[in-house]
Amino acid sequence: MQDIKELIRNVEKYKDTVIQKKFLSKKNSVCYAIYNNRPVVLKWYAPGFKTNINTEYQILRNSPSSINVPTAFDIDEQNNVILMGYIPGTNLCDVINDERLSANKKKYHIISLASWFHKFHHYFKKEDKFRIRGDSILRNFILTDRIWGVDFEESRFGFPQEDVADICSSILSSFPMFTNEKFLLCKYFINSYKEYATWDILNIEKEIAYSLLKKIQFRPEDEFILRKYSNKIRQRGI
Numbered sequence: 097m098q099d100i101k102e103l104i105r106n107v108e109k110y111k112d113t114v115i116q117k118k119f120l121s122k123k124n125s126v127c128y129a130i131y132n133n134r135p136v137v138l139k140w141y142a143p144g145f146k147t148n149i150n151t152e153y154q155i156l157r158n159s160p161s162s163i164n165v166p167t168a169f170d171i172d173e174q175n176n177v178i179l180m181g182y183i184p185g186t187n188l189c190d191v192i193n194d195e196r197l198s199a200n201k202k203k204y205h206i207i208s209l210a211s212w213f214h215k216f217h218h219y220f221k222k223e224d225k226f227r228i229r230g231d232s233i234l235r236n237f238i239l240t241d242r243i244w245g246v247d248f249e250e251s252r253f254g255f256p257q258e259d260v261a262d263i264c265s266s267i268l269s270s271f272p273m274f275t276n277e278k279f280l281l282c283k284y285f286i287n288s289y290k291e292y293a294t295w296d297i298l299n300i301e302k303e304i305a306y307s308l309l310k311k312i313q314f315r316p317e318d319e320f321i322l323r324k325y326s327n328k329i330r331q332r333g334i
Contacts, residue, residue, distance in 0.1 A: 098125055098140065098142055098143075099125065100115065100118070100125035100126075100127050100138065100140050101115070103125070103140050103175065103177070107175055109172075110131070110138075110175075110177075112131075112132075113129050113130065113131045113138065114129060114130040115127050115128075115129050116128045116129055116130065116135075119137075120235075121247075122314075123141075123142055123249070124139055124140060124141050124142050124249070125139070125140040125142075126138070126139045126140070128182050131179060134169075135182050136169060136179045136180065136181070136182060137166065137179070137180045137181065137182050138177060138178075138179055139152075139177065139178045139179075139180070140175075140176060140177050141176040141177070141178075141249070142176075143176070148249040148250070149171065149173065149176055149178060149249075150171075150173075151248065151249065151251050151252075152178060152247075152248040152249045152251070153168055153171045153178055155220075155248040155251055156168035156178075156180060156248070159216075159219070160219060162215055162219075163212070163215050163216055163219060163245070164212065164242055164243060164244040164245065165244065165245050165246070165248070166180040166181040166182070166183055166244070166246060167180060167181035168180050168181075169181065183238045183240065183244045183246065184240070185238040185239050185240035185244065186238065186239050186240075187234075187235055187237075187238060187239075188205065188209070188234045188235070188237035188238065188239050188243065189233070189234035189235045189237075189266075189270055191205060191239050192205065192206070192234055192267065192270070192281070193270055193271060193272070199277065202277075202281060203281070203284050205239065205243070206267075206281045206284050206285050206288070207284060207285075207288045208242070208243050209237065209243055209263070209285065210284075210285050210286075210288035210289040210292065211288070211292060212237075212243050212245060213229070213232075213256075213259055213260070213263070213289060214289055214292035214293055216229055216245065217256045217259070217293070218293075225253055226253065226254060226255060226256055226295075227251060227252070227253055227254075228251065228252060228253070228254040228255070228256065228258055228259045229245060229248060229250075229251050229259055230248070230249075230250030230251045230252055230254075230259075231247060231249070231250040231262075232258075232259045232260075232262035232263045232266065233262065233263070233266040234263070234266045234267065234270060235266075255298075256289075256293070256295065256297060257297045257298055257299065257300055257303050258303060260285070260286060260289055260297060260300060260303070261300060261303030261304045261306070261307045262307050263285065264282040264285060264286065264300075264304050264307070264334070265304050265307035265308045265310075265311065267281050267282055267285070268282060268304075268308070268325065269308060269311060269315075269318070269322065273318075273321060274321065274325050279334055282304075282334050283334055286300060286334065300334075301329050301330060301333045301334060302330060304329050304334070305326040305327070305329045305330035306326075308322050308323075308325060308326040308329070309322065309323065309326050
């Protein structure tokens, strides 16, 4: 992955940028920074993912206020950079896995997350075609007094159940993995989403099983347990 310090050193318009904090990112360089005396998130796309920059920027620009996403300040296509607002909250993965948080609070946040997904799918739906957010993992959501979605570089047209399955597999496979509480949270999410949606969610157990298997390429050390629960869910459901 390219180092964001390289961008700041070599591109004149970013030379006065002060990095405050780097964020974990699989593909691109992302940081919280001060740019032109304004706190921003600076996202520098790796060369191979340049085509994704416009997808993310358009989602940030076009989402209504009812869908909580960061404000897009600027796109620099020449240098593959998006500048967006910083959301000073807590990563939802850490919230859901906090042993000190009550079961009712976690349920409330999961139902709110289902509402966020429904709003996203409903707003970006074009006749019978859905735009899904893609890369639907807990770490791509921030909790303040509400839930915010971040990181839309993998958004594409698809089926809503793909997002539903991916977030359920993220809930189940984040540590502690595959607990009774995690399965219950998935049920809350699926049932809440179905109550909001006016469209069908098909083959959800099959989709969740497949989503768990996809994680093996990034987490080979967990292959045995991911395959085990993928098979269980495929055969018995959630």
